[in-house]
Amino acid sequence: MITLFQFISIILFNALLGYSLIFVIKAFLFLPKNEKYFRGRRIPCTPAYVYRKKKWLIDKMNNLLNDYLDAAKDEQNRNTRIAAWENSVFNKISDKLRPIDNWFLPAFVKEKIKHYLALLGFEIVRQFLRDFVPYLMEKYKAKSYIEKLSDLIDVDLIVEYYDKYIHKWLTIFNLIVFGMYGLFNSVFFLIIK
Numbered sequence: 001m002i003t004l005f006q007f008i009s010i011i012l013f014n015a016l017l018g019y020s021l022i023f024v025i026k027a028f029l030f031l032p033k034n035e036k037y038f039r040g041r042r043i044p045c046t047p048a049y050v051y052r053k054k055k056w057l058i059d060k061m062n063n064l065l066n067d068y069l070d071a072a073k074d075e076q077n078r079n080t081r082i083a084a085w086e087n088s089v090f091n092k093i094s095d096k097l098r099p100i101d102n103w104f105l106p107a108f109v110k111e112k113i114k115h116y117l118a119l120l121g122f123e124i125v126r127q128f129l130r131d132f133v134p135y136l137m138e139k140y141k142a143k144s145y146i147e148k149l150s151d152l153i154d155v156d157l158i159v160e161y162y163d164k165y166i167h168k169w170l171t172i173f174n175l176i177v178f179g180m181y182g183l184f185n186s187v188f189f190l191i192i193k
Contacts, residue, residue, distance in 0.1 A: 011182035018178025058150045072130045089125045093118040
């Protein structure tokens with residue numbers, strides 16, 4: 001026969017498992033804030049996931065901005081994304097101008113018209129992407145906005161909101177569900193014994 005102590009212990013054990021699950025999730029997301037070392041080696045998964053992703057996001061934005069500016073300066077490299085956009089515009093304009101083939105003009109004139117109109121679109125996009133956009137980024141100091149964004153993304157504020165709106169309710173939910181599971185286990189053991 002199962003005693004009252006065992007009955008309550010099973011319920012509490014299951015509730016503790018539910019709470020442990022929520023604690024592990026919070027620890028993975030937010031603990032620790034900084035890199036930790038043991039005997040001179042960095043401990044894996046430090047800093048916590050959210051802190052690492054903040055750094056990753058800022059680094060990624062800086063890299064994308066720098067890559068774009070480098071690609072805009074390098075007009076000879078035809079393997080950049082900017083070059084691909086320029087070629088895409090040229091090809092799309094050429095496709096849209098296919099009705100010119102129905103005009104009553106010599107073939108070489110129709111080809112020249114299509115080529116020069118597509119080249120005009122290509123040059124407009126080229127000037128926009130390689131000159132105007134970098135000029136705007138320089139004028140409005142896009143890099144400083146990334147630094148400001150880094151300062152504005154306050155992970156401690158995210159932790160506070162997580163604790164207030166998610167962790168609290170998730171803990172209550174898990175305690176109820178795992179507590180009920182423990183109750184069913186206790187009743188099951190009562191029936192079996």
